Amino acid sequence: SAVISQKPSRDICQRGTSLTIQCQVDSQVTMMFWYRQQPGQSLTLIATANQGSEATYESGFVIDKFPISRPNLTFSTLTVSNMSPEDSSIYLCRTARGTEAFFGQGTRLTVV
């Protein structure tokens, strides 16, 4: 199995600022996935991050808004840039070993 520590668990931010969310895995994993979950909605994939290469973004998400770092096989960050109230969501990281998925605890972001 893999344990993911995601920080912060929640934050309230001013519009126009940026927030960086961190996920630390207790073992090496190949890929990290970042999701957004808007209030009462399902999980939407933002991007997939592989160590040593540029993240791959899904339609509707761009690197300038959601830059991702993956400096090694146990760590990744997602930054939500130039925030607006529409960015208020839960953000989750996920990794996988084969078909088994492991999720971070989620970050509840409120933009005011």
Place this chain on the structure above:
Amino acid sequence: AQTVTQSQPEMSVQEAETVTLSCTYDTSESNYYLFWYKQPPSRQMILVIRQEAYKQQNATENRFSVNFQKAAKSFSLKISDSQLGDTAMYFCAFMNFGQGGSEKLVFGKGTKLTVNP
């Protein structure tokens, strides 16, 4: 592209009763996996049960079982002897390994289940 459809936004059940949550999916792949995840108010995603598409036998995990109909592309979750702690959002999800092992999970919109005392 794969899609997952959960047609029941909300459901409720009495404690100790049985409830079935519906899920259908669309894919042209033959090798894939299906999952049910539970998300309580804590936000943590918890795996409830999974099914490999190549297995005909329906998966079971204690009080949780699935009815997997591959031809109909249906994957329903049955919760027996419902407990108050089962109250949560339930997401049906699809994963395939047909494209370089990308391990992408596609989620349905979720069903909010409330277990009433």
